[in-house]
Amino acid sequence: MAAANPNVPVSSRSSWSSFLKSIASFNGDLSSLTAPPFILSSTSLVEYSAYWAEHPSLFIALAIEPNPEKRALLVLKWFLSTLHQQYSSRSEKLGSEKKPLNPFLGELFLGKWGDDGNGDTGDTILISEQVSHHPPATAYAIINEKHGVELQGYNALKASFSGAIQVKQFGHALLSVTPPGADKNKSSERERFLITLPSLHIESLIYGNPFVELEKSTRIASSTGYISKIDYSGKGWLSGKKNAFTAILYNENDGEKNPLYTIDGQWSSTFTIRDARTKKELETYTTANMKTTPLEVAALEQQDAYESRRAWHDVARGIECGDMEATSIAKSRIENAQRELRKKEKEEGIEWERRFFKRVDERDDSVFMRLAAMLDLTPAGDGSGLDNNDKTSGVWRFDKERAKDAKPPYHKVGNQGLGYADE
Numbered sequence: 196m197a198a199a200n201p202n203v204p205v206s207s208r209s210s211w212s213s214f215l216k217s218i219a220s221f222n223g224d225l226s227s228l229t230a231p232p233f234i235l236s237s238t239s240l241v242e243y244s245a246y247w248a249e250h251p252s253l254f255i256a257l258a259i260e261p262n263p264e265k266r267a268l269l270v271l272k273w274f275l276s277t278l279h280q281q282y283s284s285r286s287e288k289l290g291s292e293k294k295p296l297n298p299f300l301g302e303l304f305l306g307k308w309g310d311d312g313n314g315d316t317g318d319t320i321l322i323s324e325q326v327s328h329h330p331p332a333t334a335y336a337i338i339n340e341k342h343g344v345e346l347q348g349y350n351a352l353k354a355s356f357s358g359a360i361q362v363k364q365f366g367h368a369l370l371s372v373t374p375p376g377a378d379k380n381k382s383s384e385r386e387r388f389l390i391t392l393p394s395l396h397i398e399s400l401i402y403g404n405p406f407v408e409l410e411k412s413t414r415i416a417s418s419t420g421y422i423s424k425i426d427y428s429g430k431g432w433l434s435g436k437k438n439a440f441t442a443i444l445y446n447e448n449d450g451e452k453n454p455l456y457t458i459d460g461q462w463s464s465t466f467t468i469r470d471a472r473t474k475k476e477l478e479t480y481t482t483a484n485m486k487t488t489p490l491e492v493a494a495l496e497q498q499d500a501y502e503s504r505r506a507w508h509d510v511a512r513g514i515e516c517g518d519m520e521a522t523s524i525a526k527s528r529i530e531n532a533q534r535e536l537r538k539k540e541k542e543e544g545i546e547w548e549r550r551f552f553k554r555v556d557e558r559d560d561s562v563f564m565r566l567a568a569m570l571d572l573t574p575a576g577d578g579s580g581l582d583n584n585d586k587t588s589g590v591w592r593f594d595k596e597r598a599k600d601a602k603p604p605y606h607k608v609g610n611q612g613l614g615y616a617d618e
């Protein structure tokens with residue numbers, strides 16, 4: 196079937212067939228799959244953290260709303276608005292999902308979104324770091340100082356094959372908002388949200404134009420007592436449409452049988468928000484109407500050696516020119532250097548020091564524990580997290596101290612610590 200596939204370039208048809216065969220027996224390590232060049236992306240997975248805030252005005256809108264119920268709704272709306280960017284922007288732009296570069300330990304992706312012209316957004320900064328290589332785990336922090344909004348999280352994947360590539364995400368995101376009038380420096384005055392990550396699978400692989408479909412659910416709990424439940428379904432399911440979902444928002448005291456708001460539609464195109472009490476339609480959100488704000492990243496020559504685009508530059512160029520030999524030489528250079536570093540660390544009995552994140556025992560965070568309990572999630576009890584510690588190499592939190600003096604652009608974070616062009 197794949198051999199006659201119009202989505203696969205003629206020169207790649209036989210390699211696509213063997214790729215499909217290799218998937219059927221793969222061991223769950225997505226990075227070990229040798230995919231044909233036309234499906235390779237020159238972007239590293241560490242960049243994907245940016246999808247959380249490509250609409251800065253929706254991100255900061257949370258902090259401007261004084262009513263906690265409405266704030267919870269804005270959080271849900273913002274979360275839903277990120278799904279299009281996270282999961283379908285690549286297939287829309289490039290014609291299919293692509294296989295990203297597998298980040299190396301310590302790889303960084305740093306940038307900022309400036310004011311997006313939709314009001315007084317201020318700067319929103321992004322720090323993304325590969326905190327583990329075996330297993331691969333990425334951590335990120337997205338911070339808008341001006342409005343006191345901060346998102347942080349980490350994620351890792353577990354893949355398997357059963358007719359389709361199935362991917363379960365481990366990890367979670369934590370959002371912290373300063374409501375109007377609250378002091379952003381007092382943690383007791385900040386409102387916090389715990390966000391779980393959806394599972395997904397890859398569709399249309401045999402036709403050569405793979406795309407992501409979300410599965411199962413996302414739950415969001417807020418420290419003011421609101422819970423959102425988003426249930427995903429795809430083409431073969433109830434609504435019959437791809438990328439479909441239904442969501443409810445309720446107060447924990449009322450229970451999910453008494454929702455305050457409902458939202459349904461397709462996360463990749465349009466969805467409708469309704470007041471569940473009056474059944475009144477409040478808003479129809481259309482992804483196509485939402486322009487993304489470009490992330491500003493330092494020029495290559497100003498970047499640190501560990502910054503993703505600089506580190507992968509030669510590999511990316513090889514992929515873009517379809518020069519697989521140059522790609523593989525450049526890739527081996529990175530892999531060998533990493534192997535050397537790991538060897539040296541082992542000899543010295545030390546561990547690679549993460550630049551912006553640290554491992555924590557989340558049981559020390561009582562608000563987090565309450566949010567987890569609201570969603571019926573329990574840590575393993577050994578400090579290994581809500582999510583299997585083996586899969587994420589620990590519970591990762593942003594270490595503000597380490598980033599304290601940092602202001603964008605984060606040039607030259609290298610071995611000199613956090614330094615700037617103007618330093």
Ligand SMILES: CC(C)CCC[C@@H](C)[C@H]1CC[C@H]2[C@@H]3CC=C4C[C@@H](O)CC[C@]4(C)[C@H]3CC[C@]12C
Binds near residue numbers: 294
């Ligand atoms: C396209 C086929 C041939 C290869 C398989 C590529 C795999 C590795 C790709 C396809 C879609 C990708 C996912 C798409 C979106 C996200 C959300 C982001 O916040 C974390 C990474 C995550 C979860 C990606 C992980 C890697 C992924 C699962």
